[in-house]
Amino acid sequence: MVVDQLSRSPEKDVALDRLFQALADATRRDIVARVTAGEYSVSGLAALYTMSFAAVQKHVAVLERASLVTKEKRGREQIVRGNHDGLQKARHLLDHFEMIWRQRASRIADILAEDDERDLP
Amino acid sequence: MVVDQLSRSPEKDVALDRLFQALADATRRDIVARVTAGEYSVSGLAALYTMSFAAVQKHVAVLERASLVTKEKRGREQIVRGNHDGLQKARHLLDHFEMIWRQRASRIADILAEDDERDLP
DNA sequence: GTATCGTACAACCAAATGGTTGTAGATCAG
DNA sequence: CTGATCTACAACCATTTGGTTGTACGATAC
Numbered sequence: 001m002v003v004d005q006l007s008r009s010p011e012k013d014v015a016l017d018r019l020f021q022a023l024a025d026a027t028r029r030d031i032v033a034r035v036t037a038g039e040y041s042v043s044g045l046a047a048l049y050t051m052s053f054a055a056v057q058k059h060v061a062v063l064e065r066a067s068l069v070t071k072e073k074r075g076r077e078q079i080v081r082g083n084h085d086g087l088q089k090a091r092h093l094l095d096h097f098e099m100i101w102r103q104r105a106s107r108i109a110d111i112l113a114e115d116d117e118r119d120l121p
Numbered sequence: 122m123v124v125d126q127l128s129r130s131p132e133k134d135v136a137l138d139r140l141f142q143a144l145a146d147a148t149r150r151d152i153v154a155r156v157t158a159g160e161y162s163v164s165g166l167a168a169l170y171t172m173s174f175a176a177v178q179k180h181v182a183v184l185e186r187a188s189l190v191t192k193e194k195r196g197r198e199q200i201v202r203g204n205h206d207g208l209q210k211a212r213h214l215l216d217h218f219e220m221i222w223r224q225r226a227s228r229i230a231d232i233l234a235e236d237d238e239r240d241l242p
Numbered sequence: 243g244t245a246t247c248g249t250a251c252a253a254c255c256a257a258a259t260g261g262t263t264g265t266a267g268a269t270c271a272g
Numbered sequence: 273c274t275g276a277t278c279t280a281c282a283a284c285c286a287t288t289t290g291g292t293t294g295t296a297c298g299a300t301a302c
Contacts, residue, residue, distance in 0.1 A: 013147040024141035026134040037221050076269040094212045100158050197299040
């Protein structure tokens with residue numbers, strides 16, 4: 001029962017938990033797509049969906065905690081915008097996974113190549 | 122209350138829900154990292170963590186449903202491997218978001234450029 | 243054969259999630 | 273000032289999640 005996780009820094013882990021958790025809902029992904037392309041107030045977003053205003057408000061709060069969007073007060077409205085950095089963090093981890101995969105794939109290729117060399121005359 | 126979501130195809134949505142949901146847990150991300158780099162049996166994975174075997178088994182099941190790993194029976198063991206395609210699907214959506222963002226950013230740049238032209242003598 | 247190992251799965255539990263309604267505080271329009 | 277709008281937040285509810293223990297079953301070792 002080794003406790004070592006491959007990933008160090010539990011703080012980052014929590015940030016990643018929130019990031020992926022936030023993206024694990026179709027409505028929230030829809031919100032991210034919309035506010036990445038333009039600006040919306042919370043009520044402007046709420047008008048787009050059949051669920052209640054409070055529900056949309058909660059979704060925006062989840063996205064904000066995950067650093068995927070930012071809110072800024074403008075008069076009595078709260079303007080929601082996409083946060084580029086949050087998206088990049090998620091991409092970076094997936095890129096990292098893919099890098100590991102490619103390294104493994106090339107290692108396998110190397111082994112096969114060695115076999116080929118052995119088979120050569 | 123417009124019902125239209127930006128993203129079409131609810132089936133893909135469910136797949137993405139599962140994908141990001143699966144990645145929203147540090148233990149599961151750790152498992153993905155490990156089985157992407159090499160092969161592990163379920164009990165081999167379970168030995169790495171302090172939680173029970175059944176818990177790890179459930180995590181692997183979540184990853185399998187999300188198409189992030191595959192299981193293959195070998196003797197009495199079940200070998201877990203990383204699934205490259207699953208990772209790419211997640212990356213593609215994030216790439217898409219980033220593309221929208223860049224389009225918006227360049228649109229803003231264009232507008233600013235127009236202003237600059239107006240200001241020029 | 244018997245014992246052991248690796249797995250699957252059910253039943254259970256506490257906590258989190260995604261939704262609702264209702265209430266209350268700011269801000270704007272008339 | 274009054275009324276409408278936008279937001280925040282609490283309380284509640286059903287379902288899911290992440291964990292546990294216990295049982296059962298096929299494959300392996302001796």
